[in-house]
Amino acid sequence: MKNKMEIQFSALSQNESFARITVAAFIAQLDPTMDELTEIKTVVSEAVTNSIIHGYENDPNGVIYIAVILDGDTIELTIRDEGIGIDDVEEAKQPLFTTKPELERSGMGFTIMENFMDEIHVISHQGEGTIIRLKKHLARNKALCN
Amino acid sequence: MKNKMEIQFSALSQNESFARITVAAFIAQLDPTMDELTEIKTVVSEAVTNSIIHGYENDPNGVIYIAVILDGDTIELTIRDEGIGIDDVEEAKQPLFTTKPELERSGMGFTIMENFMDEIHVISHQGEGTIIRLKKHLARNKALCN
Amino acid sequence: IGEIQRFIRDDGTVKVSRSLKEMANKIRRAKEELSKTYGRVPTVNEIAEHLELSPEDIILAQEANRNPSSIHETVYE
Numbered sequence: 001m002k003n004k005m006e007i008q009f010s011a012l013s014q015n016e017s018f019a020r021i022t023v024a025a026f027i028a029q030l031d032p033t034m035d036e037l038t039e040i041k042t043v044v045s046e047a048v049t050n051s052i053i054h055g056y057e058n059d060p061n062g063v064i065y066i067a068v069i070l071d072g073d074t075i076e077l078t079i080r081d082e083g084i085g086i087d088d089v090e091e092a093k094q095p096l097f098t099t100k101p102e103l104e105r106s107g108m109g110f111t112i113m114e115n116f117m118d119e120i121h122v123i124s125h126q127g128e129g130t131i132i133r134l135k136k137h138l139a140r141n142k143a144l145c146n
Numbered sequence: 147m148k149n150k151m152e153i154q155f156s157a158l159s160q161n162e163s164f165a166r167i168t169v170a171a172f173i174a175q176l177d178p179t180m181d182e183l184t185e186i187k188t189v190v191s192e193a194v195t196n197s198i199i200h201g202y203e204n205d206p207n208g209v210i211y212i213a214v215i216l217d218g219d220t221i222e223l224t225i226r227d228e229g230i231g232i233d234d235v236e237e238a239k240q241p242l243f244t245t246k247p248e249l250e251r252s253g254m255g256f257t258i259m260e261n262f263m264d265e266i267h268v269i270s271h272q273g274e275g276t277i278i279r280l281k282k283h284l285a286r287n288k289a290l291c292n
Numbered sequence: 293i294g295e296i297q298r299f300i301r302d303d304g305t306v307k308v309s310r311s312l313k314e315m316a317n318k319i320r321r322a323k324e325e326l327s328k329t330y331g332r333v334p335t336v337n338e339i340a341e342h343l344e345l346s347p348e349d350i351i352l353a354q355e356a357n358r359n360p361s362s363i364h365e366t367v368y369e
């Protein structure tokens with residue numbers, strides 16, 4: 001059965017935790033392992049942080065949108081902002097690439113998202129904002145796979 | 147400083163605990179006491195359950211909307227559905243009043259909301275849905291009370 | 293110390309930040325324990341059953357351990 005939720009919240013750094021908990025609480029219905037949960041929370045952190053510091057450049061009037069669809073063992077996660085957008089998505093996805101080297105950012109946000117999720121699609125237009133669509137299939141028969 | 151969030155989700159009973167935790171995670175930023183947190187979670191449960199079983203009569207295609215605004219020590223909580231609506235709001239708010247006695251419901255949902263929150267406003271029109279607006283001021287000087 | 297801990301647990305006026313942190317430590321220990329027992333990482337429900345908490349409470353509490361100051365900071369801002 002499909003189950004769906006959407007959230008939106010102010011682009012404030014204290015809401016990163018809120019976003020992690022909200023997404024984790026929703027996918028808890030699929031009974032993921034504690035590690036799968038940690039991976040998804042990390043992905044949420046990376047995407048939300050990007051929207052706050054890059055997309056909205058720390059303007060708290062910005063709004064971040066997250067949607068989650070659960071369908072069987074599949075998690076579809078969409079994180080969207082209406083911020084400045086990304087000029088060259090392929091370049092942005094390169095490991096270590098960052099436009100804010102002064103912030104001690106690692107440039108590994110997209111690499112982490114790619115590694116922890118099965119699919120990633122980035123749609124971004126300068127001046128319009130960024131949409132990150134992610135998919136993950138939870139392992140079935142956890143007892144056997146490990 | 148103001149902080150705002152909104153969520154929406156399918157009217158499925160398993161989303162009741164998701165709604166509780168999402169609201170709790172957001173207001174945790176104000177560092178309430180455990181009692182205050184429990185009260186607000188209970189209020190969310192009552193309102194969400196009402197939307198699921200009364201508003202949408204268990205139709206999972208229904209969507210429930212929650213908005214929370216934090217402003218200083220004040221929590222503004224809105225829970226909304228687009229379900230069948232309430233014929234007579236004053237009557238519905240009476241302790242023990244219920245239109246579903248067969249469900250072993252207590253008829254105490256509204257009474258609980260009134261008791262745990264400082265303000266409640268119910269706007270409802272038959273065939274259009276129901277909006278419950280609630281306000282609560284957290285106790286100040288919490289550190290001293292501990 | 294046992295008395296104090298019981299007091300903290302039972303008194304609803306304790307701040308969420310403190311209470312959740314205590315719970316988060318129990319979750320960490322439960323995860324280690326169950327990992328040994330099962331020979332694999334436990335699921336959320338397994339931890340929840342073990343600690344007699346809801347899966348959602350596990351998630352909320354776990355976050356309290358991640359960033360020690362995050363929940364508390366706003367109070368003093």
Ligand SMILES: Nc1ncnc2c1ncn2[C@@H]1O[C@H](COP(=O)(O)OP(=O)(O)O)[C@@H](O)[C@H]1O
Nearest residue numbers: 050051054055092098099105106107109110130
């Ligand atoms: N939501 C976004 N809005 C605008 N630009 C973004 C967004 N997300 C990522 N970017 C751009 O992509 C780059 C790489 O992102 P990332 O891999 O997370 O590294 P980092 O955040 O450490 O810079 C960022 O430096 C930024 O230029």
Ligand SMILES: Nc1ncnc2c1ncn2[C@@H]1O[C@H](COP(=O)(O)OP(=O)(O)O)[C@@H](O)[C@H]1O
Nearest residue numbers: 196197200201238244245251252253255256276
């Ligand atoms: N969201 C809603 N949509 C339609 N009717 C509602 C809604 N919430 C409450 N009601 C009506 O108000 C009555 C009283 O609600 P409540 O005090 O929670 O008691 P109970 O849910 O146990 O019946 C319900 O029986 C129902 O008729």
Ligand SMILES: [Mg+2]
Nearest residue numbers: 046050109110
């Ligand atoms: Mg990043």
Ligand SMILES: [Mg+2]
Nearest residue numbers: 192195196255
């Ligand atoms: Mg009720």
